[in-house]
Amino acid sequence: MPQSYIKKILDARVYDVAIESPVDPAPQLSRRLNNNVLLKREDLQPVFSFKLxxxxxxxxxxxxxxxxxxxxxxxxxxxxxxxxxxxxxxxxxxxxxxxxxxxxxxxxxxxxxxxxxxxxxxxxxxxxxxxxxxxxxxxxxxVHPYDDPEVIAGQGTVGMEILRQVHGPLDAVFVPVGGGGLAAGVAAYIKFVRPEVKVIAVEPEDAACLKLAMEKQRRARLPEVGIFADGVAVAQIGKETFRVLRKTIDDVITANTDEICAAIKDIFDDTRSIAEPAGALALAGLKKYVEREGCEGKTLLAIDSGANTNFDRLRYISERTEIGEQREAILSVTIPERPGSFKKFCNALGKRNITEFNYRYGDDQDAQIFVGVSVRQGGEDRRELVSSLEGMGYPVLDMTDNEMAKLHIRHLVGGHRPASVEHELLYRFEFPERPGALMNFLTKLGNRWNISLFHYRNHGAAYGRVLVALQADPTQRKDLESFLDKLAYPYHEESENPAYKLFLS
CATH class of the missing domain: 3.40.50.1100 (Rossmann fold)
Structure with missing residues (x-):
């Protein structure tokens, strides 16, 4: 029975190498969720994880x-x-x-x-x-990483510390699950000492081995496992951990990659620390729980289980965060292929911030653009945006939940210049990145020269960068350069760039 773990946890020898990690408040997230959100900081251990x-x-x-x-x-x-x-x-x-x-x-x-x-x-x-x-x-x-009673007892000291450190009400504790060692130890202790506290397991959608076992009421093996959250990428829940968890866990919640990335940003905003994907998993589950239950005024704790991630992975995490927070809509929009269409479309967006704008000339009838737009958190504002654009006559395809579009298509919009596009000149611009900057740029660019290629992505830097191809025959070249000089935006011509010649011209 899980009760047999209590003495093991109380007697566990961990503090020769481990610290009693703090429980930190998450004030920004607490205000946003209207609940008291706490983080158990196992990322502060000497090995940046609870595993020791x-x-x-x-x-x-x-x-x-x-x-x-x-x-x-x-x-x-x-x-x-x-x-x-x-x-x-x-x-x-x-x-x-x-x-x-x-x-x-x-x-x-x-x-x-x-x-x-x-x-x-x-x-x-x-x-x-x-x-x-x-x-x-x-x-x-x-030495098994999770399916061993002594290992489970060592991880269970996290639960013992939580109950000692959190004074007053504690409504739910969210625990990341891979093989289940941490969850089993924490759940066994908390459910014995304070059974009214919910213990909720959180797994990645693409590695939900506990969820599968709970549904089947027996251990089963996933045919394949996603490895974005590599610390919890396990195909089958442990035998001993499942024996404990099936009697102690209140619920199992799954989170997708975008939601995990958003939780990494939430932890950074409140603690200035960077969790690994598995480390932020429990918080992603906490946020889904709040949305699902509509709870307010509760005290909810997520275990930040680790901070071991490669620095170069942060690029991908940052890219997916806005979508994970439901604060960016990714749309494919058809607009007329004629000068001024970009500007008119930007006007249709109103004061919304454009986060991405990709386009390549296809034919002389319609232009297909790939656009990212900031929206208010939650899906309602996104739906209103799509409805508004459709009401103005723009055909729109919402690709916010389209995995291929987010991973690949956004980087492939372009291709070689069609034969019908003549006298194309390529320029790279920089402008101060602030609300309305892209619209201001398009307004100044005007309708005199047709845009045959356009690429922009907001990276949160001080300066925005835009790659633009303009059609100007040789007799207009001097006028175009004079016009660009008056724009007051730093620019560089890239028409002879070998990358352009190989892949775009």
């Missing part, structure tokens, strides 16, 4: 003979770092099998903490199978 709690507690329960054999584990990174640090502290050799898809920051961190890294397979399960093979061949002790 379970790893060290397991190590402390090994016999001297087992320690001499050395330990081995399969991990996407955080358990690996925790085990490597624990083993180094206790003078034990540690071998870690990691999927090849593991972020390099985690691989480097394991090596820096004294662990030997073996890269094998593309998923946790493939790495785990290889680690178990090495156990048979070399006799090392396997």
């Amino acid at each position: 709690r379970g790893a060290y507690n397991k190590m402390m329960h090994l016999t001297e003979e087992e320690r001499r054999k050395g330990v081995i584990a399969a991990s996407a990174g955080n358990h690996a770092q925790g085990l490597a640090l624990s083993a180094t502290k206790l003078g034990v050799k540690a071998t870690i099998v990691m999927p090849r898809t593991t972020p390099q920051i985690k691989v480097d961190a394991v090596r820096a903490r004294g662990g030997k890294v073996v890269l094998q397979g593309d998923t946790y399960d493939e790495a785990s199978n290889y680690a178990k093979k090495l156990v048979q061949e070399k006799g090392m002790v396997y």
